[in-house]
Amino acid sequence: MAASTSESDDIRKMAHPLEIPRLKCGAMEGLAPFKASPEHQEKLGFPGELVPDWKEKALAKMKELGEKNRAFQVYLDTCVKCGACTDKCHYFLGTGDPKNMPVARQDLLRSVYRRYFTFAGKYFPKLVGARDLTEDVLNEWYSYYHQCSECRRCSVFCPYGIDTAEITMAARDIMDHIGIGMKYSNEIIGKVHDIGNNLGLNAKALRATLEDLEEDLEDETGISVRIPVDEKGADILLITPSADFFAEPHIDGLLGYAKVFHEAGVSWTVSSYASEAANFGLFIGSYEQMREISLRIRKAAQDLGVKRIVFGECGHAWRVGYSFLNTLAGPFDFLDQNYPIPQHIMEFTWDEIQKGTLNIDKSRNDHIRLTYHDSCNVARASRMGDEPGGQFEIPRNVIKAVCNHYFEMDRETTKESTLCCGGGGGLLTDDLMDLRKKGASPRMTAVQQVTEDHGVTHMAAICAICKTQFSKIMPAFGYEMDSIVSVHQLVSNAIILTGQVIDDDEDKSDE
Ligand code: SF4
Ligand code: SF4
Numbered sequence: 094m095a096a097s098t099s100e101s102d103d104i105r106k107m108a109h110p111l112e113i114p115r116l117k118c119g120a121m122e123g124l125a126p127f128k129a130s131p132e133h134q135e136k137l138g139f140p141g142e143l144v145p146d147w148k149e150k151a152l153a154k155m156k157e158l159g160e161k162n163r164a165f166q167v168y169l170d171t172c173v174k175c176g177a178c179t180d181k182c183h184y185f186l187g188t189g190d191p192k193n194m195p196v197a198r199q200d201l202l203r204s205v206y207r208r209y210f211t212f213a214g215k216y217f218p219k220l221v222g223a224r225d226l227t228e229d230v231l232n233e234w235y236s237y238y239h240q241c242s243e244c245r246r247c248s249v250f251c252p253y254g255i256d257t258a259e260i261t262m263a264a265r266d267i268m269d270h271i272g273i274g275m276k277y278s279n280e281i282i283g284k285v286h287d288i289g290n291n292l293g294l295n296a297k298a299l300r301a302t303l304e305d306l307e308e309d310l311e312d313e314t315g316i317s318v319r320i321p322v323d324e325k326g327a328d329i330l331l332i333t334p335s336a337d338f339f340a341e342p343h344i345d346g347l348l349g350y351a352k353v354f355h356e357a358g359v360s361w362t363v364s365s366y367a368s369e370a371a372n373f374g375l376f377i378g379s380y381e382q383m384r385e386i387s388l389r390i391r392k393a394a395q396d397l398g399v400k401r402i403v404f405g406e407c408g409h410a411w412r413v414g415y416s417f418l419n420t421l422a423g424p425f426d427f428l429d430q431n432y433p434i435p436q437h438i439m440e441f442t443w444d445e446i447q448k449g450t451l452n453i454d455k456s457r458n459d460h461i462r463l464t465y466h467d468s469c470n471v472a473r474a475s476r477m478g479d480e481p482g483g484q485f486e487i488p489r490n491v492i493k494a495v496c497n498h499y500f501e502m503d504r505e506t507t508k509e510s511t512l513c514c515g516g517g518g519g520l521l522t523d524d525l526m527d528l529r530k531k532g533a534s535p536r537m538t539a540v541q542q543v544t545e546d547h548g549v550t551h552m553a554a555i556c557a558i559c560k561t562q563f564s565k566i567m568p569a570f571g572y573e574m575d576s577i578v579s580v581h582q583l584v585s586n587a588i589i590l591t592g593q594v595i596d597d598d599e600d601k602s603d604e
Contacts, residue, residue: 110539113180114189121190125236126524129274136283140272147271154267168255169206178247187531195247195257238264242518244469262378277522278373289368290335296365316590318355324362332370333405334557349581352588367393370410376519387422400429403436408468408556415475439487446494452589461551462498464543467511468556495587500547502539512536516562537570553580
């Protein structure tokens with residue numbers, strides 16, 4: 094790990110993570126992700142390409158969303174242009190493009206809503222900033238509504254609680270319904286419908302992958318620790334991001350879950366049918382897609398006869414799981430009601446640590462000086478445990494139980510004020526790499542500060558998207574690719590399994 098910033102000039106060097114940039118009008122204009130092919134669109138029930146009567150259809154969908162989702166309409170009606178949100182978006186801070194100010198992003202849609210659905214907008218459009226829905230406006234929507242990671246940071250600072258993420262989701266939903274979807278998210282959702290996970294990993298490949306991991310675990314520890322698939326009658330169904338099955342540092346997190354379950358003495362399984370925690374239906378603002386994906390979890394739980402559902406480390410999956418799973422796919426009256434439905438793996442592990450089930454040697458993480466990145470969807474759209482703020486404290490409690498050297502980043506960039514990694518909300522695609530790097534600058538500036546102040550070498554996260562984004566982005570800021578770690582990777586390092594023989598000379602470094 095090195096602490097210096099890359100000389101790459103497409104990344105803004107910031108003195109402070111929240112330093113307000115000089116305005117660069119149009120800096121990100123026209124940047125947009127690849128569009129979904131007709132095949133990927135139609136698989137989700139959307140038109141394959143832009144429909145001839147797109148304008149009428151878009152306005153009809155906007156009206157429908159306003160009627161169905163009162164919050165959406167209130168958000169469009171309420172903004173008083175106080176300006177409190179203007180400098181709160183990491184994409185604005187990283188790019189300087191004024192259209193990445195949350196209020197300006199909202200206005201891309203609000204101006205059209207006013208023109209067609211308000212008295213003043215119909216008769217005095219110029220006076221109230223109302224504008225016609227034209228092809229140029231539509232292109233602007235496609236570009237700037239794919240420069241929002243739906244992270245909700247701006248909503249924390251809005252005195253009216255206006256949530257730009259909801260407006261972005263509505264805009265994407267409207268665009269999908271007139272035939273303009275995003276390739277990355279829509280293709281992935283199609284794979285989940287066909288195969289059960291984002292990667293397109295079939296049951297045979299999943300089984301083979303997990304068997305290999307079991308062998309690796311036994312080689313490392315000398316203990317047989319199982320990672321079961323489709324095991325009927327298991328107590329727990331683990332729903333985890335498919336990245337946990339094959340990518341670093343995610344795999345190390347999965348090994349951590351396996352060790353915790355093993356030591357806790359519970360039976361558990363993953364499902365080859367519901368082998369994905371991620372639910373990109375959220376990103377495209379489609380409750381129908383979210384529901385279809387959520388129903389796979391219900392079916393897997395019923396088919397396998399489990400008693401509990403536990404979610405692995407995935408930020409937006411936990412947002413959908415915590416906030417919507419029971420509504421979309423419940424009631425889960427066939428599960429054991431003595432446990433949260435669903436439960437987060439951090440809650441499970443923290444319970445076991447408190448019970449004293451796990452034999453932990455914190456010094457096994459002494460080669461790491463750690464900070465923690467609160468993932469947006471966990472921090473601002475969910476909770477853990479029984480106390481308010483549990484989503485902030487429980488991961489920190491687990492980290493402090495397994496690491497000796499832990500340091501917080503600037504308080505203005507953590508917990509409810511956390512800064513997005515830059516790749517959330519369906520933006521984790523190479524066609525948006527420029528935006529991803531710039532959007533990560535504020536967070537990475539905060540990381541560099543704790544490196545300068547405390548010699549921090551690594552950052553932990555409990556979100557698959559954050560981990561993937563940071564393993565790509567951190568090298569541009571002078572860090573090694575493996576400076577981003579799973580929290581359960583740290584748990585895995587520190588656990589000594591029952592019967593495991595530890596060699597005193599064992600190298601504790603993961604470098
Ligand atoms: S939700 Fe997040 S990404 Fe979107 S405008 Fe607000 S701060 Fe920016
Ligand atoms: S903080 Fe809220 S009310 Fe103020 S400009 Fe932003 S969205 Fe509008």
